[in-house]
Amino acid sequence: MSVAVTDARSAYAHGVQRLVASYRAIPAGATVRLAKPTSNLFRARAKSTAAGLDTSGLTHVIAVDPETRTAEVAGMCTYEDLVAATLPHGLSPLVVPQLKTITLGGAVTGLGIESASFRNGLPHESVLEMDILTGTGDIVRAAPDENPDLFRTFPNSYGTLGYSVRLKIELEPVKPFVALRHLRFHSLSTLIATMDRIVDTGSLDGEQVDYLDGVVFSAEESYLCVGTRSATPGPVSDYTGEHIFYRSIQHDCPTEGGQKHDRLTAHDYFWRWDTDWFWCSRAFGAQNPKVRRWWPRRLRRSSFYWKLVGYDQRFGIADRIEKHHGRPPRERVVQDVEVPIERTVEFLQWFLDTIPIEPLWLCPLRLRDDNSWSLYPLRPHRTYVNVGFWSSVPVGPEEGHTNKLIERRISELEGHKSLYSDAFYSADEFDALYGGEIYRTVKKTYDPDSRFLDLYAKAVRRQ
Numbered sequence: 001m002s003v004a005v006t007d008a009r010s011a012y013a014h015g016v017q018r019l020v021a022s023y024r025a026i027p028a029g030a031t032v033r034l035a036k037p038t039s040n041l042f043r044a045r046a047k048s049t050a051a052g053l054d055t056s057g058l059t060h061v062i063a064v065d066p067e068t069r070t071a072e073v074a075g076m077c078t079y080e081d082l083v084a085a086t087l088p089h090g091l092s093p094l095v096v097p098q099l100k101t102i103t104l105g106g107a108v109t110g111l112g113i114e115s116a117s118f119r120n121g122l123p124h125e126s127v128l129e130m131d132i133l134t135g136t137g138d139i140v141r142a143a144p145d146e147n148p149d150l151f152r153t154f155p156n157s158y159g160t161l162g163y164s165v166r167l168k169i170e171l172e173p174v175k176p177f178v179a180l181r182h183l184r185f186h187s188l189s190t191l192i193a194t195m196d197r198i199v200d201t202g203s204l205d206g207e208q209v210d211y212l213d214g215v216v217f218s219a220e221e222s223y224l225c226v227g228t229r230s231a232t233p234g235p236v237s238d239y240t241g242e243h244i245f246y247r248s249i250q251h252d253c254p255t256e257g258g259q260k261h262d263r264l265t266a267h268d269y270f271w272r273w274d275t276d277w278f279w280c281s282r283a284f285g286a287q288n289p290k291v292r293r294w295w296p297r298r299l300r301r302s303s304f305y306w307k308l309v310g311y312d313q314r315f316g317i318a319d320r321i322e323k324h325h326g327r328p329p330r331e332r333v334v335q336d337v338e339v340p341i342e343r344t345v346e347f348l349q350w351f352l353d354t355i356p357i358e359p360l361w362l363c364p365l366r367l368r369d370d371n372s373w374s375l376y377p378l379r380p381h382r383t384y385v386n387v388g389f390w391s392s393v394p395v396g397p398e399e400g401h402t403n404k405l406i407e408r409r410i411s412e413l414e415g416h417k418s419l420y421s422d423a424f425y426s427a428d429e430f431d432a433l434y435g436g437e438i439y440r441t442v443k444k445t446y447d448p449d450s451r452f453l454d455l456y457a458k459a460v461r462r463q
Helices: 001-023 081-087 104-109 148-153 188-200 247-248 267-268 280-284 302-315 317-324 341-354 401-412 427-433 437-444 455-460
Strands: 032-037 053-054 063-066 069-076 091-093 129-134 138-140 161-175 177-187 211-218 221-230 258-265 328-340 360-364 384-394
Touching: 001 063, 001 129, 001 211, 032 401, 063 081, 069 081, 081 091, 081 104, 081 267, 138 148, 161 267, 177 188, 188 211, 188 221, 188 247, 188 341, 188 360, 211 341, 258 341, 258 427, 280 302, 328 341, 328 401, 341 360, 341 384, 341 401, 427 437, 427 455
Parallel strands: 032 053
Antiparallel strands: 063 069, 069 161, 091 161, 129 138, 129 161, 177 221, 177 258, 211 221, 211 360, 328 384, 360 384
């Protein structure tokens, strides 16, 4: 074992000691929360003055093993740091969520997804074992062969069953570059049919496909972004400066499936969406060429835009601007939903006809194996499409009007939605979708005194 790994394990052990000590310092009747500088959640929640858990010593990669293609990672380590540690070995996590400050623990207790998900499923499926701080104050190992009930219910529990302090995950080989083809479609049905064939075969026109996602600008203009790993050196694009990735996808073509080619380093491919928070940086003027020229490059990243959103939520800046212009306040519609691929065209057409938001992100996924994940029960061997939409609309006749419309439509189409943002389900609806009695049984086992919030209270009641 190298000195660096020994030091990392020692730092991790000290980090766990501080975490447990901070847990024990919180009064027995107080709610337990994390104290962390970043977040990728968009749920509003009641303000809390409670002391948070000290996770400051749990932010690093503990070890990367190129022989077994595994990594041990502290729970609060960001994917930005994780990828920086694995790429020098020619390896990457099986799924790299597209925003740099998403933590590994966050992607597992929540849900992460990216363009490798049609091959590799969701981030929690590459987890071999976890150490979890439970509501009893104990560090518990969870794996398929040890505390399997906790292991299977931890994904999508959002910290209500405990917090991961260490995770051991699988890695996969990567090459230095990613060659991209952006395929334009004039009909949604043709785009989804092409996506379905790629997912089934793992290839397009006889060429292996390693990464697959897409963007819908309108019913008549949509794209698949098809990525293939490459070791061939040559010129690469850079979307951290003047140019904007999602705009680079667009091109004119009179026929379905017309192609535009691009190349990125593997590093820049993983973070291609982060610089402009997909396309959401436009809300802050960061895509205006006159503004972009003076916007510091180090602040062109999702974590900074998220801070701006936090200021808006705190001071109601956007609503004040709308009121000044004589317009109604706006409802935040920030969601990722999974729809069976055979129902995706139906959903997209309904959405485009009903909700004034564009573009939409598309990302296909399949679970890797036959195992079920109790709190987010997608069916094995079935292809789903994640549809992401992140914007706002004028408020409706009731709180959450547009979000409720989307929730009902998703349920009608046998889909699911992630819980990182606002949710409006009734308690019975929520039970049917997110674990119900299975969740409550595991909650009683590992958090018998309810030190952590209940999932419904956290996700819907915003406590």
